[in-house]
Amino acid sequence: MLNADNQVRQDHSLTDYNRTTMLGRCSMCVIRHRGICGSLTEEELLEFRKIASRRTYEPGERIMCSDDQTKFFAGISSGAVKITKILVDGRQQVVGLLLPSDSLISNFGNSNPYFAEAATKVELCRYSDVGFIRMLDQFSGLKQRLMEQTLGDLDAARDWMVLLGRKTAEEKVASLLHMLVMRSNVHRPEDSAEHRQMIFELHLKRDEIADFLGLTLETVCRQIKTLRKKGIIQMFGVRRFSILDTDALSEIAGEYK
Amino acid sequence: MLNADNQVRQDHSLTDYNRTTMLGRCSMCVIRHRGICGSLTEEELLEFRKIASRRTYEPGERIMCSDDQTKFFAGISSGAVKITKILVDGRQQVVGLLLPSDSLISNFGNSNPYFAEAATKVELCRYSDVGFIRMLDQFSGLKQRLMEQTLGDLDAARDWMVLLGRKTAEEKVASLLHMLVMRSNVHRPEDSAEHRQMIFELHLKRDEIADFLGLTLETVCRQIKTLRKKGIIQMFGVRRFSILDTDALSEIAGEYK
DNA sequence: CGATCTGTTGACGGCAGTCAAGTCAAGTGG
DNA sequence: CCACTTGACTTGACTGCCGTCAACAGATCG
Numbered sequence: 001m002l003n004a005d006n007q008v009r010q011d012h013s014l015t016d017y018n019r020t021t022m023l024g025r026c027s028m029c030v031i032r033h034r035g036i037c038g039s040l041t042e043e044e045l046l047e048f049r050k051i052a053s054r055r056t057y058e059p060g061e062r063i064m065c066s067d068d069q070t071k072f073f074a075g076i077s078s079g080a081v082k083i084t085k086i087l088v089d090g091r092q093q094v095v096g097l098l099l100p101s102d103s104l105i106s107n108f109g110n111s112n113p114y115f116a117e118a119a120t121k122v123e124l125c126r127y128s129d130v131g132f133i134r135m136l137d138q139f140s141g142l143k144q145r146l147m148e149q150t151l152g153d154l155d156a157a158r159d160w161m162v163l164l165g166r167k168t169a170e171e172k173v174a175s176l177l178h179m180l181v182m183r184s185n186v187h188r189p190e191d192s193a194e195h196r197q198m199i200f201e202l203h204l205k206r207d208e209i210a211d212f213l214g215l216t217l218e219t220v221c222r223q224i225k226t227l228r229k230k231g232i233i234q235m236f237g238v239r240r241f242s243i244l245d246t247d248a249l250s251e252i253a254g255e256y257k
Numbered sequence: 258m259l260n261a262d263n264q265v266r267q268d269h270s271l272t273d274y275n276r277t278t279m280l281g282r283c284s285m286c287v288i289r290h291r292g293i294c295g296s297l298t299e300e301e302l303l304e305f306r307k308i309a310s311r312r313t314y315e316p317g318e319r320i321m322c323s324d325d326q327t328k329f330f331a332g333i334s335s336g337a338v339k340i341t342k343i344l345v346d347g348r349q350q351v352v353g354l355l356l357p358s359d360s361l362i363s364n365f366g367n368s369n370p371y372f373a374e375a376a377t378k379v380e381l382c383r384y385s386d387v388g389f390i391r392m393l394d395q396f397s398g399l400k401q402r403l404m405e406q407t408l409g410d411l412d413a414a415r416d417w418m419v420l421l422g423r424k425t426a427e428e429k430v431a432s433l434l435h436m437l438v439m440r441s442n443v444h445r446p447e448d449s450a451e452h453r454q455m456i457f458e459l460h461l462k463r464d465e466i467a468d469f470l471g472l473t474l475e476t477v478c479r480q481i482k483t484l485r486k487k488g489i490i491q492m493f494g495v496r497r498f499s500i501l502d503t504d505a506l507s508e509i510a511g512e513y514k
Numbered sequence: 515c516g517a518t519c520t521g522t523t524g525a526c527g528g529c530a531g532t533c534a535a536g537t538c539a540a541g542t543g544g
Numbered sequence: 545c546c547a548c549t550t551g552a553c554t555t556g557a558c559t560g561c562c563g564t565c566a567a568c569a570g571a572t573c574g
Contacts (some may be wrong), residue, residue, distance in 0.1 A: 085419045087511045093422045095415035109412045112419055112513065150407050155366045157414040160350035162342045162369055164421035165350040165471025169530065206553060214422025216531055222556055236438060238538095238553065254344045256369070428564065463521060473563055478522055495521065495571095 023229070025054075031075040031125055034101035038143035048139070051131030057118035063104055064116040072106035079122030080203040083138040084211065085103075085114040095157070096214035099183055103149055119203050164214045167254065172213040173223040174252040177233060181243060204237040282311075288332035288382055291358035296402035305396075308388030314375035321373040328386040329363035336379030337460040341468065342371040346367055351469035352414070354460070356440055360406055376460050421471045424511065429470040430480040431509040434490060438500060459496040484509075 026045060031037045040048055054077075056061055063081060064072045076098050083096035083104075098104055104116055104124070114155065127135075136143045163175050180200055202209070206217040212219065227233045232245045232252070243249055250257070271503050283302060288294045297305055311334075320338060321329045330502035333355050340361075350420055352371065354507045355361055361373055361381070384392075437457055459466070463474040470477065484490045489502045489509070500506055507514070 021364060083415075085415060087419065087423060087498055088513060089511070091423045093419040095418045103563080107407070107408055107412045109409055111412045111416045119556080137397070140394070143404070147400070147407065150404065150411060151362070151364055152366055154369045154407060154411045154414060155364045156419065157411060158340075158342060158371070159368045161352045161414065161418055161421055162344065162348075162350040164418055165468075166344060166348045211422075218532085218555085219530055222530090229380070254346070474521080475523085475564085476562060479562090482522080 009248075014032065029077050029125070030100040031077055035075045036103055036142060036145050036149065036173055037075070038099050039141035040139060044139050044141075048127075048135055050144075051128045051135065052125050053128075054123065054125050057122040057124070059118055059120055061122075062115060062116045063118060063122070063124070064104065065108065066113045066115065071133075071240065072104065072126070073129060073132040074104045074124045074126040076100050076104065077123045077125055080118045080119040080201075081116055081122055081124070082204070082208065082212070083114055083116050085112045087112070092211045093214065095160075096153070097212065099203075103146070105150075106145075119208065150223060169213075169215055169219050170223050170226060171252055171254055172215060173209075173220060174249055175254065176209065176213060176230075177241065177243070178226075178253040178255060181246075181249075184243060198244070199236055199240050199242050204239075259415050281306075284339050286334050286382070287358040288334055292332045293360055293399060293402050293406065295398060296398035301396050301398075302454055305384075305392055305399075308385045308392065310385075311380065311382050313436050314379040316375055316377055316383070318375045318379075319372060320375060320379070320381070321361065323371045324363065325363065328390075329361065329383070330386060330389040331361045331381045331383040333359050333361065334382055336381075337376040337458075338373055338379055338381070339376045339461070339465060339469070340371055340373050342369045344369070349468045350471065351465060352417075353410070354469065355461075360403070362403075367482070376465065377458075383454075414423045424502065426470075426472055426476050426512055427480050428481060429472060430466075431468065431489075431506055432479060432511065433470060434484075434498065434500070435506055435510040435512060438503075440504075454499070456493055456499050459498060461496075 020023060026032050026037065026049060029035075029037070032045070037045060037048065055081075063074075078100055081098040081102075081104060082094050083098070085093050085095050097119070098116075137148070144170065163172055167175060177200075182197075184198075184200055195240070206220050209215075210217040210220045215223075224235070226234075227249075230248070232243070232248045234242050234244055236242070269459050283289050283294065283306060286292075286294070289302070294305065310386075320331075335357055336354040338359075338361060340355070342350050342352050354376070355373075393403070421427055424432060434457075437459070439454075441455075441457055461469065463477050466472075467474040467477045472480075481487060481490075481492070484506075485492060487505070489500070489505045491499050491501055493499070
């Protein structure tokens, strides 16, 4: 029965069964569904797989550095990656937090040095540098998707600049929580009632949050406490939280409705 | 004589004379030399010109807004454009300062609203939205160049995040001056001796600088005064300056050598 | 010459940083 | 199994940088 079905449809498209077996774990991967691989046809994906290799990183492990020689292209399939820039005297600023389906791409430019590091246990799909550049020319959708992602990253970075330059400590912490909630619900419809029952991951330690928000870790602690006491959030242990009052959180975060 | 010369060389390349007349002001334009038009051959440029139109803006004039309907693509040929994001209560953060040869591209994304506005008298070269998207597919170098520029913008935004999150008021002001000096000398070799005699433009008013650095305008005034008293900079009027001690400025700005 | 816009300077206060002590959980070794 | 260590987080007391408020100075313009 299954074979017969194959016979019939094989000419112009793959069956669901064949898709799963041929594409293997790609078919379960967020990068395929929401990341750059989403711009590829199944035939293109089979080609693209050849230049990809998977790897896991432990929390704190260095993934990439701005003065590495080879260019780095990868997609995040699970976990959280933070990109950190550093000043000469050691002050740090986290300038990016990459979550599943995001892309990690090294940059040339003569700017402050930076590095990417696993914040949690991370699984990512790395693409060979020469192969990736070749694929960019070969599959026009890929280039297009990468461009859109980069423009999105730029916009997100600029939003974060508003936070860093103009928001108070409480607003900063509220904004971070708000962002994490929004990002984990990108696929499902906006449903603030549902948020109430969900538990979200903070991903970062207190000092990493501080470096992300341009604060000290002590201030982060105090502001989380404030939000707890106001009954806006609830903590489960030290790195999980849920939202009790979504509207209040949005308001403090300074988000437009 | 001139005609004869044309006859001889016309087959495989254009004469300098013809270039200038056919390409018109493009041949004098920074966008041609350092901007996105630099990725085009002369034949492509002649095609590209058709979708471009020039316009000047007066200081303070609104150029583009994030909730405009049509997409906006343009290159800056002279002047300075600032991109500003705003919070609900009116707090502002300048998230980008575009100078000649930079590109101004509107973004979709559901982020904080923003707008682009002429900081000085501005001349820019705008490209029709449908035409530009068509050219992107047609001329692969253009897409490539745009991608590189966007990655560069992203990196610059992240550097600015370090400034906003981790630098002191004095370091912020020093960094701004340092950046302006570097940016006006992109084409010529690094020559700190030469800086001493040059006079640079601040482009922005005090409150705009404040919104760029995440400070108040009073603090900006005080820090400029400090740098003056330390003998690191010299002011000419209120929006021009020169550098007396490049090393000291770099050091305070926290730049790597 | 007044009106307006922009920039400068001073006095004061508060938000968030600094320093320091203490709690808690998880691991380690005797 | 318990003392000890270690790392992550919390809380308190104090300080200082920078924001706020206000007055004033200069420039530009009708």
